[in-house]
Amino acid sequence: MAYSVLILDDDSDFNSLLTDIFEQADYTVTPMEDPVEAVVVFRDNHFDLVVTDHKMPRMSGAEYMKVIKQIKPEVPVIMVSGYLENDTIRELISDGVGGVFLKPLNIFSLLERTAELIVEAKKYQDNGGERALLNAGAKQSTLKFPFRSFPCKASASIRFAERLYALRNFKSTLSLVGPNGANYRAICDDIRSFDASSTESFIYLSPESFDESHAISAILNAQKANADQVTCVVLGVESLSLSQKKLAAQLARCEGVFDNGDLVLRTIFCVSGDLDELFDEGRIDESLYILMGTAEIKVPSLNECSHDVPVLAQQLLLSISAEQGREVVPELSQSAAEMLLSYDLERDYDQLHSAIQSIVVAGAKAELSADVLRGALENACSMSPHAALVAFLEAQRVDYAKAVYALNQGDLAKTADFLRADTKTLEEIVKQA
Amino acid sequence: MQQHRALILRGNRFLGSSLVDKGLLTMNDLESANEKFMGAIQQGDMKHASILTSLIYDLKVLDENKLIDYIVEEYELGLIDLSFIELKSLRPMEVNIDLCWATSTVPFDKIEDTYMMATCYYMSAPVIKYWEEALDGKVIWYATSCQSFTRALEKITDIHDAEDAAEEDED
Numbered sequence: 079m080a081y082s083v084l085i086l087d088d089d090s091d092f093n094s095l096l097t098d099i100f101e102q103a104d105y106t107v108t109p110m111e112d113p114v115e116a117v118v119v120f121r122d123n124h125f126d127l128v129v130t131d132h133k134m135p136r137m138s139g140a141e142y143m144k145v146i147k148q149i150k151p152e153v154p155v156i157m158v159s160g161y162l163e164n165d166t167i168r169e170l171i172s173d174g175v176g177g178v179f180l181k182p183l184n185i186f187s188l189l190e191r192t193a194e195l196i197v198e199a200k201k202y203q204d205n206g207g208e209r210a211l212l213n214a215g216a217k218q219s220t221l222k223f224p225f226r227s228f229p230c231k232a233s234a235s236i237r238f239a240e241r242l243y244a245l246r247n248f249k250s251t252l253s254l255v256g257p258n259g260a261n262y263r264a265i266c267d268d269i270r271s272f273d274a275s276s277t278e279s280f281i282y283l284s285p286e287s288f289d290e291s292h293a294i295s296a297i298l299n300a301q302k303a304n305a306d307q308v309t310c311v312v313l314g315v316e317s318l319s320l321s322q323k324k325l326a327a328q329l330a331r332c333e334g335v336f337d338n339g340d341l342v343l344r345t346i347f348c349v350s351g352d353l354d355e356l357f358d359e360g361r362i363d364e365s366l367y368i369l370m371g372t373a374e375i376k377v378p379s380l381n382e383c384s385h386d387v388p389v390l391a392q393q394l395l396l397s398i399s400a401e402q403g404r405e406v407v408p409e410l411s412q413s414a415a416e417m418l419l420s421y422d423l424e425r426d427y428d429q430l431h432s433a434i435q436s437i438v439v440a441g442a443k444a445e446l447s448a449d450v451l452r453g454a455l456e457n458a459c460s461m462s463p464h465a466a467l468v469a470f471l472e473a474q475r476v477d478y479a480k481a482v483y484a485l486n487q488g489d490l491a492k493t494a495d496f497l498r499a500d501t502k503t504l505e506e507i508v509k510q511a
Numbered sequence: 512m513q514q515h516r517a518l519i520l521r522g523n524r525f526l527g528s529s530l531v532d533k534g535l536l537t538m539n540d541l542e543s544a545n546e547k548f549m550g551a552i553q554q555g556d557m558k559h560a561s562i563l564t565s566l567i568y569d570l571k572v573l574d575e576n577k578l579i580d581y582i583v584e585e586y587e588l589g590l591i592d593l594s595f596i597e598l599k600s601l602r603p604m605e606v607n608i609d610l611c612w613a614t615s616t617v618p619f620d621k622i623e624d625t626y627m628m629a630t631c632y633y634m635s636a637p638v639i640k641y642w643e644e645a646l647d648g649k650v651i652w653y654a655t656s657c658q659s660f661t662r663a664l665e666k667i668t669d670i671h672d673a674e675d676a677a678e679e680d681e682d
Contacts, residue, residue, distance in 0.1 A: 245538075249538060251542075354521065357517070364520055364549070364552065365549060367520060367524065368520060368523075368524055368548065370550055371524040371525075371527055372527070372538055372541050372545060373526050374528060374530075
C-alpha cells in the first residue's frame with residue numbers, strides 16, 4: 079500500500095512540483111494551499127508524513143506543525159523553505175520537525191529523508207510510541223511553557239526549567255550559576271520566550287566586549303527600538319576585570335551611568351563555577367556576591383541530565399547540518415546514544431557542540447557510530463592553548479598581586495607602580511584576598 | 512570583626528536565599544535588605560550588618576514569630592529564651608564573642624564535650640557548618656529570637672568587661 083503524504087504550500091506552482099515528485103515516487107499525495115484548511119484535512123484523514131512550506135499567509139509552517147503535532151504527534155513533518163533563521167531552525171527542531179530542506183531542493187535527499195522518517199515512525203508506533211533509542215529511562219516532559227535549552231528528559235532539567243519559569247518576572251537581578259561550557263545564551267533565550275508578547279530587549283555583554291560605552295549604546299539602541307524593558311545578560315562574570323565587575327554591579331543597581339529613569343533595566347549574571355569558591359579566590363567581589371544572591375539558580379550540568387544528552391546531540395546534528403547546508407543529516411546510532419548516556423562531558427554543552435560540529439563539518443555518514451562520536455568528544459574536551467593560558471593567568475591574578483604586595487612589605491604605592499595598576503584597584507584586590 | 516567579613520557575607524547571603532526559597536520572603540524585600548546590609552558592610556559596621564534584623568526591624572517585612580514557628584516545625588528545633596538562662600563568660604569555652612556577633616549565634620552552655628548553641632541563623636547553612644566544624648560536631652541547636660540573642664551577648668560582654676576589670680585590679 080502506498081504511503082500517504084500531505085503537501086502544504088501556498089505557492090501553487092511549487093505545490094504542483096512537489097506533488098509530481100512524490101506521486102512519481104509512488105506516494106499518495108494530498109496537496110493543500112491553505113494551512114487552516116490543511117489542519118482540518120489532517121485531523122480527518124490518515125497521513126504518514128507532512129511536507130510543509132514555512133512562509134504562508136494566515137499561519138506559518140512552524141505554527142501549522144505545532145497544531146498538527148498536538149493532534150497526531152507521531153506523524154513526521156518535513157519543513158521546506160526558501161530561507162530560515164537559525165533561531166527558527168532551533169525552534170522547529172525543538173518542536174519535533176523531522177527534516178528541514180532549503181530551496182532549491184535536492185529532490186533525492188528529500189525523498190530519502192521522507193522514506194527514513196516514515197520507517198522510523200512505523201518503528202516508533204510498533205514500540206508503543208516510545209523511541210527506545212533516545213527515550214529509555216527518560217522522563218516525559220510535562221512543561222506547560224516553551225523551553226528549548228534542555229530537552230527536559232531528566233528530572234534535573236525539568237526542575238531547572240520549572241524554577242526558571244517561576245523566577246521569570248524577577249525584578250532586577252537573576253544569577254545563573256552552572257558548569258563551564260553551559261549554554262547560557264540558550265537559557266536566556268528561553269527566559270525571553272516565556273513572555274513572547276513583551277517588547278523586551280536582551281543585550282549580551284561578555285568579558286571581551288563589556289565596557290561602559292558599549293553597554294550604554296546597546297541600551298540606547300534598544301530604547302530607540304521601542305523596547306519597554308531591557309535585560310542585560312552579563313556572560314562569564316568570573317572572568318570580568320575589576321573595572322568590569324564594578325560596572326556590572328552599577329548596572330544591576332541601575333546606578334551611575336545606568337541610572338535611566340525611563341527604562342526598566344534588569345540584569346542576568348551568568349557564572350561558571352562554584353560561586354563560593356570564586357568569592358574565596360577573590361574573583362567575585364563582595365558587592366556582586368551579595369547582589370547575585372537575591373535570585374540564584376543552579377544550572378544543571380549535562381552530566382546530571384544524562385537522558386537529555388542523546389536528544390540534544392540529535393538536535394545539534396540537525397541544526398548544524400542545516401547551517402552547513404548538508405544534505406544528509408546524520409542519525410545517532412543506538413550505540414552512540416547509549417554511550418552518551420554515561421559519557422562524562424567535562425566542558426558540558428560546549429564540548430558536545432564542538433564535537434558534533436566537527437563531525438558534521440568533516441562530512442559524517444548517515445549513521446553516527448559510538449566510536450566516531452567518542453573520538454570527536456575527546457578532541458573537543460581539551461581547551462585551546464590560548465584559552466587555557468588565559469584561564470590559568472586569571473586564576474592566579476589575586477595570588478600574584480598578593481605576592482608582589484608582600485614582597486613590597488605592604489607598600490601599596492610601590493606595588494601599584496610595579497603592577498601598573500591604580501592604588502584603589504590594588505587595595506580592593508588585596509582586601510578581597 | 513573584619514576578619515569575619517567573609518563569614519558574615521556568606522551567612523547573610525545564604526539566609527536571604529533560604530528565606531526566599533522557603534517562601535517566607537519576596538525577592539523584592541530581599542533586595543532592599545541586601546542594600547541595607549551592603550551599606551553597613553561598606554561602612555565597616557559589621558556588628559549591625561544583618562539582613563535578618565533589617566527585615567524584622569527596619570523594613571518590617573518579616574514576622575519573627577512566624578519565622579521561629581517555621582524553624583521549630585520544619586527542623587524540629589528547640590526554642591530558647593536566653594533571658595532565662597544564667598549566662599557565663601565565653602572564655603572558658605574558647606569562643607570569640609566577635610564570631611557570635613558575626614553569626615548571630617552563641618553557645619550558652621557546655622555539658623561535658625557538647626555545646627548548647629542558640630542561633631537566629633539556623634536557616635543559613637554556612638553558619639551552622641562553621642560552628643559544627645569549629646566545635647567538632649558536638650552541638651545541640653536551639654532557635655532564639657534576635658532580641659533574646661542581642662540581650663544575651665550584651666550581658667556576656669558585661670561579664671567579659673567585669674573579668675577584664677578584675678584582672679587589672681589583680682595586676
